[in-house]
Amino acid sequence: xxxDILTTPExxxxxxxxxxxxxxxxxxxxxxPEEIASQNRELRQHFKIHAYPTVIVTxxxxxxxxxxxxxxxETPAQFAQQLRNAA
Numbered sequence: 865x866x867x868d869i870l871t872t873p874e875x876x877x878x879x880x881x882x883x884x885x886x887x888x889x890x891x892x893x894x895x896x897p898e899e900i901a902s903q904n905r906e907l908r909q910h911f912k913i914h915a916y917p918t919v920i921v922t923x924x925x926x927x928x929x930x931x932x933x934x935x936x937x938e939t940p941a942q943f944a945q946q947l948r949n950a951a
Contacts, residue, residue, distance in 0.1 A: 865917040865934050875940035883921075883947065890916075921950040 869875050870885065888904040889896070896904070907913075911920050911928065921930045930950025934943060 865919070868936075869934070869938070869940050869943050872940045875944055878941050878944035879947065883951075888913075919947065921947055 866887075888907055890904060890908075895901075911918075913920075917934055919931065919934060920928060922928055933946070938946065
């Protein structure tokens with residue numbers, strides 16, 4: 865998702881100034897600093913994340929508005945539209 869969609873120029877152009885992206889990572893082979901790992905666990909529990917990747921759209925206060933469901937077949941522009949629709 866990150867490589868195929870989120871970091872592409874097409875996606876960045878389609879979402880410019882519309883979203884702030886926060887990435888929670890749970891690496892299997894690398895140990896995160898405990899402060900970051902703890903924060904990620906709390907957010908995973910708060911948003912009830914059970915599968916990866918999960919893309920959640922929230923308002924500025926962190927209230928869940930919707931979710932982007934990445935299937936792997938979307939273009940960057942299609943996924944950007946999906947996020948706008950969720951918002």
